[in-house]
Amino acid sequence: MAKKRIAARRIFDFLPAFLLVSLFVAGSAAHAQTEDQAWLRYTGAHERTSIPASVRALGNSVLEQSAVRELQRGIAGTTGTTVMAAANATNAGEAVVGTLDEVRAAFPSLQVPAHIAAHGFWLKRTLWHGHPLVIVAGSNEHGALFGAFDLLRRIATDADLTHLDAIEAPAMPIRWVDEWDNVDGTITRGYGGRSIFFEGGKVRDNLTDVTTYARLLASVGVNGCNVNNVNDAAPFLEPGMIKGLARIADAMRPWGVRLAISVDIASPQKVGGLKTFDPLDPDVKAWWAAKIDEIYQQIPDLAGVTVKADSEGQPGPASYGRSPADAANVLASALAPHGGVVLYRAFVYNNHLDYNDMKADRARAAYDIFQPLDGHFAPNVIVQIKYGPIDFQAEEPVSPLFAGLHQTNEAMELQITQEYLGQQRHLVYLAPLWKEKLDFDLRAEDRSTPVKKIIEGKTFSQPLGGMIGVSCVGRDGWLGAPMAMANLYAFGRLAWNPNLSAEQIAAEWTKQTIGTKPEVVATVDKMLMQSWQTYVHYTGFLGTQTLTDITGSHYGPNIEASERNGWGQWHRDDAKGIGMDRTVATGTGFAGQYPPEVAKMYESAATTPHRQLLFFHHLPWTYKLHSGKTIIQYVYDIHYQGAAEAAQLGDEWATLKGKIDPQLYEDERARLEYQAGHAIVWRDAIVQYFLKETGIPDALGRAGHYPGRLEAEDARLTGYKIVDIKPWEDASGGKIVVCDQSPAQKTCTAEWTYTGKPGRFNIAVQYLDLRDGVAHFTLGINGTEIVSWAADALFPSNLAGDTSTRFTARGPDGRGIELKPGDVLRVEGAPDASDPAELDYIQIERNAASAAKSATKGP
Ligand code: GCV
Numbered sequence: 070m071a072k073k074r075i076a077a078r079r080i081f082d083f084l085p086a087f088l089l090v091s092l093f094v095a096g097s098a099a100h101a102q103t104e105d106q107a108w109l110r111y112t113g114a115h116e117r118t119s120i121p122a123s124v125r126a127l128g129n130s131v132l133e134q135s136a137v138r139e140l141q142r143g144i145a146g147t148t149g150t151t152v153m154a155a156a157n158a159t160n161a162g163e164a165v166v167g168t169l170d171e172v173r174a175a176f177p178s179l180q181v182p183a184h185i186a187a188h189g190f191w192l193k194r195t196l197w198h199g200h201p202l203v204i205v206a207g208s209n210e211h212g213a214l215f216g217a218f219d220l221l222r223r224i225a226t227d228a229d230l231t232h233l234d235a236i237e238a239p240a241m242p243i244r245w246v247d248e249w250d251n252v253d254g255t256i257t258r259g260y261g262g263r264s265i266f267f268e269g270g271k272v273r274d275n276l277t278d279v280t281t282y283a284r285l286l287a288s289v290g291v292n293g294c295n296v297n298n299v300n301d302a303a304p305f306l307e308p309g310m311i312k313g314l315a316r317i318a319d320a321m322r323p324w325g326v327r328l329a330i331s332v333d334i335a336s337p338q339k340v341g342g343l344k345t346f347d348p349l350d351p352d353v354k355a356w357w358a359a360k361i362d363e364i365y366q367q368i369p370d371l372a373g374v375t376v377k378a379d380s381e382g383q384p385g386p387a388s389y390g391r392s393p394a395d396a397a398n399v400l401a402s403a404l405a406p407h408g409g410v411v412l413y414r415a416f417v418y419n420n421h422l423d424y425n426d427m428k429a430d431r432a433r434a435a436y437d438i439f440q441p442l443d444g445h446f447a448p449n450v451i452v453q454i455k456y457g458p459i460d461f462q463a464e465e466p467v468s469p470l471f472a473g474l475h476q477t478n479e480a481m482e483l484q485i486t487q488e489y490l491g492q493q494r495h496l497v498y499l500a501p502l503w504k505e506k507l508d509f510d511l512r513a514e515d516r517s518t519p520v521k522k523i524i525e526g527k528t529f530s531q532p533l534g535g536m537i538g539v540s541c542v543g544r545d546g547w548l549g550a551p552m553a554m555a556n557l558y559a560f561g562r563l564a565w566n567p568n569l570s571a572e573q574i575a576a577e578w579t580k581q582t583i584g585t586k587p588e589v590v591a592t593v594d595k596m597l598m599q600s601w602q603t604y605v606h607y608t609g610f611l612g613t614q615t616l617t618d619i620t621g622s623h624y625g626p627n628i629e630a631s632e633r634n635g636w637g638q639w640h641r642d643d644a645k646g647i648g649m650d651r652t653v654a655t656g657t658g659f660a661g662q663y664p665p666e667v668a669k670m671y672e673s674a675a676t677t678p679h680r681q682l683l684f685f686h687h688l689p690w691t692y693k694l695h696s697g698k699t700i701i702q703y704v705y706d707i708h709y710q711g712a713a714e715a716a717q718l719g720d721e722w723a724t725l726k727g728k729i730d731p732q733l734y735e736d737e738r739a740r741l742e743y744q745a746g747h748a749i750v751w752r753d754a755i756v757q758y759f760l761k762e763t764g765i766p767d768a769l770g771r772a773g774h775y776p777g778r779l780e781a782e783d784a785r786l787t788g789y790k791i792v793d794i795k796p797w798e799d800a801s802g803g804k805i806v807v808c809d810q811s812p813a814q815k816t817c818t819a820e821w822t823y824t825g826k827p828g829r830f831n832i833a834v835q836y837l838d839l840r841d842g843v844a845h846f847t848l849g850i851n852g853t854e855i856v857s858w859a860a861d862a863l864f865p866s867n868l869a870g871d872t873s874t875r876f877t878a879r880g881p882d883g884r885g886i887e888l889k890p891g892d893v894l895r896v897e898g899a900p901d902a903s904d905p906a907e908l909d910y911i912q913i914e915r916n917a918a919s920a921a922k923s924a925t926k927g928p
Contacts, residue, residue: 107285107547107554107557107558107582108285108288108554108558108578108581108582109143109284109285109288109581110146110581110582111142111143111145111146111147111221111225112146112147113147113225113584113585119194119201119203119230119231119233120144120148120150120164120203120224120230121161121162121163121164121200121201121202121203122144122150122151122152122153122161122162123152123153123154123155123159123161123162123163123164124137124140124141124144124152124153124154124155124163124164124165124166125137125154125155125156125157125158125159125163125164125165125166126154126165126166126167127165127166127167127168127171127172127174127175128167128168128171128210130210130213131210131322131323132210132211132213132214132323132324132325133166133167133210133213133214134323135214135284135287135323135324135325136166136205136213136214136216136217136218137154137166137217138154139214139217139218139221139284139288140152140164140166140205140217140220140221141153141154143217143221143224143225144164144221144224147221147224147225148224158175160200161200162200162201162202163200163201163202163203164202164203164204164205164220165202165203165204165205166205166206166213166216166217167205167206167207167213168206168207168208168209168210168212168213169181169182169184169185169191169206169207169208171206172191172204172206176197176202176204179195179197179204181206182206182236184208185206185207185208185212185236185238186208186238186239187208187209187212187238187239187242188207188208188209188211188212188215188238188239188242188290188292189207189208189212189215189236189237189238189239190205190206190207190208190212190213190215190216190219190236190237190238191204191205191206191207191216191235191236192204192205192206192216192219192220192223192233192234192235192236192237193206193233193234193235194230194231194232194233194234203220203230203233205217205220208238210325211292211325212238214287214324214325215237215239215287215290215325215565216237218287218288218289218290219235219237221288222288222577222581225580225581226576226577226580226581226585227580227585237565237566239290239292239564239565239566240521240525240564240565240566240567240568241480241524241525241526241534241535241536241564241567242526242533242534242535243292243293243410243412243451243480243533243534243535243536243537244290244291244292244293244535244536244561244564244565245291245292245293245294245295245329245372245412245535245536245537245538246286246291246293246294246295246485246537246538246539246540246557246560247294247295247299247331247375247482247537247538247539247540248264248266248294248295248296248297248298248539248540248541248542249297249298249299249300249486249539249541250264250265250266250267250296250297250298250541251264251267251297251298251301252267252270252271252297252304252305252310253267253268253269253270254267254268254269256298256541256543257298257300257541258484258486258488258539258541258623259486259541259542259543260486260487260492260493260494260541260543260548260549260550261493261541261542261543261544261545261546261547261548261549261550262543262544262545262546262549263543263544263545264543264544265278265279265282265542265543265544266279266296266297266317267297270304271309271310271313272310272313272314272316272317276316276317276320278544279317279320279321280320280321280323280324282294282321282542282547283320283321283322283323283324283326284324285547285557286324286326286561287324287325287326288561289557289558289560289561289562289565290561290562290564290565291326291538291560291561291564292325292326292327292372293326293327293328293329293372293373294321294326294327294328294329295328295329295330295331295375295412295537296314296317296328296329296330297330297331298331299331299375299376299377299383299414300377300381300382300383301333302330302331302332302333302336302377303333303335303336303339303340304340305330305331305332306332306333306336306340306360306364307340308363311363311364311367311368312367314328314330314364314367314368315367315368318368318370318371322370327370327371327372328368328370328371328372329371329372329373329374329375329412330364330371330374330375331374331375331376331377332374332375332376332400333383333384334346334348334376334378334383334384334385334386334396335384336356336360337352337353337356337357340360341356341360343356345389346384346388346389347386347388347389347391348386348389348391348395348396348398348399349389349391349395349399353399354399354402354403357399357400357403358402358403360403361400361403361404361407361409362403362407365407365409369407371407371409372409372410373404373409373410373411373412373449374400374404374409374410374411374412375411375412375413375414375453376396376397376400376411376412376413376414377414377416378393378396378413378414378417379393379417380414380416380417380418381420382420385417392442392445393413393415393417393438393439393442394442394445394446394450396413397411397413397446397447397450398445398446398447398450400450401446401447401448401449401450402447404449405447405449409449410449410450410451410533411447411449411450411451412451412453412480412537413446413450413451413452413453414452414453414455414482415435415438415439415452415453415454415455415468415470416435416453416455416460416482417434417435417438417439418431418434418435418637419431419434419635419637420635420636420637421635422635422636422637423635424632424633424634424635424639427650427656427657428656428657428658429637429657430637430649430651430656430657430658430659431458431459431636431637431638432458432459432637432649432651432657432659433458433657433658433659433662434458435454435455435458435468435470436458436468436469436470436473436662439452439470439473439474439477440470440473440474440662442477443473443474443475443476443477444475444476444477446477446478448478448532448533449533450477450478451478451479451480451533451534451535452470452474452477452478452479452480453480453481453482453537454468454470454471454479454480454481454482455468455481455482455483456468456481456482456483456503456506457506458470458659459614459637459638460489460638461483461484461488461489461490461539462489462614462615463489463490463497463502463601463604463605463608463609463614463615464605464609464612464613464614464615464680464681464684465612465614465681465684466612466671466681466684466685467506467509467511467520469511469659469662469663469664469667470662471511471520471523471524472511472512472513472518472523472663472664472667473662474529475513475529476529476531477531478526478531478532478533478534479523479524479526479531479534480524480534480535480536480537481506481507481520481524481535481536481537482536482537482538482539483499483503483506483536483537483538483539483560484499484538484539485499485538485539485540485541485548485556485557485560486539486540486541486548487499487553487556488623489615489617489623490601490604490615491604491624491744492623492624492865493548493549493550493553494550494740494743494744494747495600495604495715495744495747495748496552496553496596496597496600496718496737496740496741496744497556497600497601497604498552498555498556498559498571498575498597498598498600498601499556499559499601500555500556500559500563500571500574500575500597501571501598501601501602502601503559503560503563503571504563504567504570504571506520507519507520507521507524507563507567508520508521508567511523511663511664511667512664512665512666512667513528513664514664515664515665515666518664521567521568524536525567535564536560536563536564536567538557538560538561538564540557540560542557550740551582551733551736551737552597552737552740554578554582555574555575555578555579555582555597558574558577558578559571559574559575559578562574562577571598572594572598575593575594575597575598576590576594579593579594579597583729583730583733584728584729586728588724588728589725589728589729592721592722592724592725593725595721596718596721596722599714599718600718603711603714603715603717603718603748604711605680605711606707606708606710606711606714607707607708607711607712607714607715607748607751607752607755608626608711608751608755609755610683610703610704610707610708610755611648611679611680611681611682611683611700611703612648612680612681612682612683612684612685613640613647613648613683613684614631614638614640614684616628616631616640616755617630617631617870618630618866618868618870618871619631619636619638620634620636621866621868622865622866622868622871623865624864624865624866624870624871625747625750625751625754625799625868625869625870625871625872625873626750626751626754626755626796626798626799626870627796627799627868627870628642628754628755628758628796628798629796630796640683641687642759642762643762644762644763644764645689645690646687646688646689646690646692647683647687647688647690647700648682648683648684648685648686648687648688649683649684649685649686649687650685650686650687651671651684651685651686652671652672652685652686653668653672654672656685656686656687659685660672660685671685672685674686674688674692679694679695682694683700688700690759690763690765691765699765701759701763701765702767702768704755704756704759705756705760705767705768705769705771705772706769708751708752708755708756709752709756709769709771711748711751711752712745712748712749712751712752714748715741715744715745715747715748716745716748718741718744718745719738719741719742719744719745722734722737722738722741723738742877743862743874743875745875746833746835746874746875746877747873747874747875749875750799750835750870750873750875751870753775753798753801754796754798754799754870755798756771756772756773757772757773757798757801758798760772760773775801775910775912777825777830777912777913777914778801778910778911778912778913779821779894779910779911779912779913780801780802780804780909780910781804781805781806781819781896781908781909781910781911782802782804782805782806783821784806784819784820784821785819785820785821786806786817786818786819786820787817787818787819787820788808788809788814788816788817788818789806789807789808789809789817789818789819789898789908790806790807790809791804791805791806792804792805792806792807794869795868795869796868796869796870798870799868799869799870799873800869800873800909801835801909801910805837805869805907805908805909806819806907806908807905807906807907808844808898808899808900808905808906808907809905810900810905814900815899816897816898816899816900816906817897817898817900817906818895818896818897818898819895819896819898819908820893820894820895821893821894821895821911822891822892822893822894823888823889823890823891823892823893823894823913824890824891825888825890825913826890827887827888827889827890828885828887828888828919829880829884829885829886829887829888829916829919830885830886830888830913830914830915830916831877831878831879831880831885831886831913831914831915831916832848832877832878832886832894832911832912832913832914833875833876833877833878833911833912833914834846834848834875834876834877834878834896834908834911835873835874835875835908835909835910835911835912836860836873836874836875836876836898836906836907836908836909837860837869837872837873837874837907837908837909838860838861838862838864838872838874838904839860839864839867839872839903839904839905839907840863840864840866840867840872840904841902841903841904842900842901842902842903842904843859843860843861843901843902843904844859844860844898844899844900844901844904844905844906844907845857845858845859845860845898845899845901845906846858846859846860846876846896846897846898846899846906846908847896847897847899848878848894848895848896848911849894849895849896849897850886850888850892850893850894850895851892851893852893852895855878855886856878858876860874860904860906862874873909879916879918880916883918884916884918884919885916885918885919888913894911896908896911
């Protein structure tokens, strides 16, 4: 039986009010895909005096029409005024949308800026014949549309418009999102439901979501969308599919978002039936030229193509001894006559590395392969470089390749979808991470060369450059989690202007999405800003990268999954030490790929920034950090800190109760509760793993000691049997109990006798919630059932760390459950299908509300 998407069936027997509450603890949230989701809500009472109630397009372009409609809708929504779309000038003040030339023609005596860079705009509030005039003028019609959205953002964030006079232009020309959608409607690394573009091997009939998505993208300045996965792209060049792609392009065009597609470099063979796909073969070149012509006949404004080749099983030019430049340039010459570009991904590496070779290093691959090709790429090729040398890790240094290409266009690729960062089940605002990479000064040629300037094309005077955000939106609320939409928003804003701060973007998003009250903005922004490092604090440390299951789901803890295989995401831990030696002196030499000043910093452990220490150095567990703490003690401390910080996120959110939309409040509350529980799974996995490996105790006595924890394997069991779990660190003590599903066995029970102090406590039940089947659990005390719930979440796999989930009972009034010595606690599990109601432990813990109450009682 397939599980329900919404975990809404927890039954609080004594809390009937909660019966109606939908809990979105896992899986994708089943939000309807509505027009106004995300930040374009246009609600609230904002200043209305500065904005006239009539809007007029000065030209006829589709984009100007879109801008006018958006202004009508946005001004009406945010100010409560009815806004007219006028064909002619009115006598009572108006807002106009047009190009600079159109504005000059319409208002000849106005001082109009002489020039604004491509896709830029001018916003001006002035008086014309005594009436207010608001001008939205683009350097072209795209700029006019972006300007309209910018004006609406200013209104929705309560900016002062009285003296509005602003010029803006995008920092970089390529501002694309990449979707990893497959032709069957699935989305690789997508956590928001099925594809908005494809289903059942073809383009969907209804593309309404695509148009809405394009509108969202345009509102933050995104100008391109690559709609298909970089893997297995050949079917997208079949003639029938090109027709469908043209419909997608049509759906996005009114919002100025151009279609791009991923292509399989072996298409001449796979689709064209040629004997070869050697990029230097004349027939192959001719095939590409003809195929690209065919596409442009149907999609005249195709933005370009993206290529993943010689990577993770995808075919590539290496099969013929050719280079990435050979492959990229063949496509480039086919695209050049049409104005299209090639985004060639530098994510090329050998995933069959030898773990025993201490010089082998996946981090080196992009630079080793692409740097020697600098200057060999055609002018319409852009090398698309992941921000770090490995793969979208929560912590990794910036890729040195950005500084290695001086005669090549470059774009930075980042992930909006949270593949390695909690998959939208964990709150992680990514702008601070991206900002750190964008602002990083690589010191190429011993001068200031921040990454953002390189990808803008400014540092090395390149004509093209940009940012690509792998987005993977789907049909269930786009990214599947309302707060994750801050990342889509932030991507667009940073691609437009990488100098914006993460805080500023968070505040903009919060005001437009959640509320403008200062306490709401302050709380949400604080939560967003702390969330990335909170996630880092419980999932890895000092640059080891996320210690997840790297060969599968990339979600829960699985420390050994990265080791002893060919994928090269190694951290090389053993009883003595941990870390990859990437120094030039004794390691893989990766540190030497950076320009000298940065290379020097990374070469020494003493000068390597703490957060990347083990990315560059193999060090003993007893190595002392600058704080004086040993690495192993840091591991214990930071994971306890991280789990506490995750719980803190929930506490902060709780202060918003009654101040924000109740549905959003409850949705996020449930998510944060889940996150806090999963942070404990992470904490305990990492801490117990390294405690066992090093044998070095935690100076604070926490690791390996869990006061109040009653293990399932120590309970009096009926029907349950004890099993070892893999990986062992994902369950407390490495063991869980599994209900024997022989036909007669409907339920299984685990019982413990409480021996602690009397008082009121929370009782947390740690269980595993497998993908298929909906097991049910009941918690009872002295034979009375107090709460029951369904294990009906959808986690990415059946691995213990992915599915380990916590249900916390807090008593009828939230002040804890009364316990006294001798009470019998009982968990009953009812298996379903292949979910055997697996149980790890129960934890009797302090109830904050009752502790606070007794603290205020006084003597
Ligand atoms: C589309 C990571 C992901 C893959 C992805 C790859 C890439 O390895 O796990 O799913 O493939 O990156 O960026 O090409």
